[in-house]
Amino acid sequence: MIDFNKDPFEQFDRLLKEAAEKQIPEANAMSVATVDERGVPSVRVCYLKEVSQGGFVFYGNYNSHKGQSIEYNSNVCLNFYWPAIWQQVRITGKAEKISAAESDAYFATRPRLSQIGAWASHQSEVIPDIDWLSRRVQEYEKQFDGQSVPRPPHWGGWRVIPQEIEFWFGLTGRLHHRYVFHREGSLWKTFMRSP
Numbered sequence: 001m002i003d004f005n006k007d008p009f010e011q012f013d014r015l016l017k018e019a020a021e022k023q024i025p026e027a028n029a030m031s032v033a034t035v036d037e038r039g040v041p042s043v044r045v046c047y048l049k050e051v052s053q054g055g056f057v058f059y060g061n062y063n064s065h066k067g068q069s070i071e072y073n074s075n076v077c078l079n080f081y082w083p084a085i086w087q088q089v090r091i092t093g094k095a096e097k098i099s100a101a102e103s104d105a106y107f108a109t110r111p112r113l114s115q116i117g118a119w120a121s122h123q124s125e126v127i128p129d130i131d132w133l134s135r136r137v138q139e140y141e142k143q144f145d146g147q148s149v150p151r152p153p154h155w156g157g158w159r160v161i162p163q164e165i166e167f168w169f170g171l172t173g174r175l176h177h178r179y180v181f182h183r184e185g186s187l188w189k190t191f192m193r194s195p
Helices: 008-021 065-072 100-107 112-120 130-143
Strands: 031-037 041-047 050-052 055-061 073-084 087-097 155-169 177-184 187-191
Touching: 008 050, 008 073, 008 087, 008 155, 031 055, 041 055, 041 065, 055 065, 055 087, 055 100, 100 155, 112 130, 130 155
Parallel strands: none
Antiparallel strands: 031 041, 031 073, 050 055, 055 155, 073 087, 087 155, 155 177, 177 187
């Protein structure tokens, strides 16, 4: 369970490690919910890459639907769900772009095809067919042949600074435990919610 006397990031890290140790596939996969300029919500699965500087970091294309929604409305919600151990963590907060240096460092660790793909794909835009994308990949493979692939300016990371973190533990009879850390200034207010 959760100890309200401990830091919520430390407790999140413990649960994520537990999920990985129990060999839950894609334990770092999370749903990322955004709202666009029309007020329309959207959700997709992304990978948590690190927890640092008091936030949860993930990466993507700044020009994608996700990126444009975050640019318009930085309020986001992340959700981790590990059904095999009947636990989930829900994080609400504001997303902000991380530094170019941080994005560069992570981009350099990605597989080369993923790096090429970041240049070739106009993420979320309509394309004529899959051959169009294949041709663009070939063009960038040729352009960067024999050299490191630099990070495109439209690709990078976001850090979600949480306003609230809720830890959910499923129990029989729907008598689930919900432990909440709600940020008030620099402090965390803690309480439980009814299931």
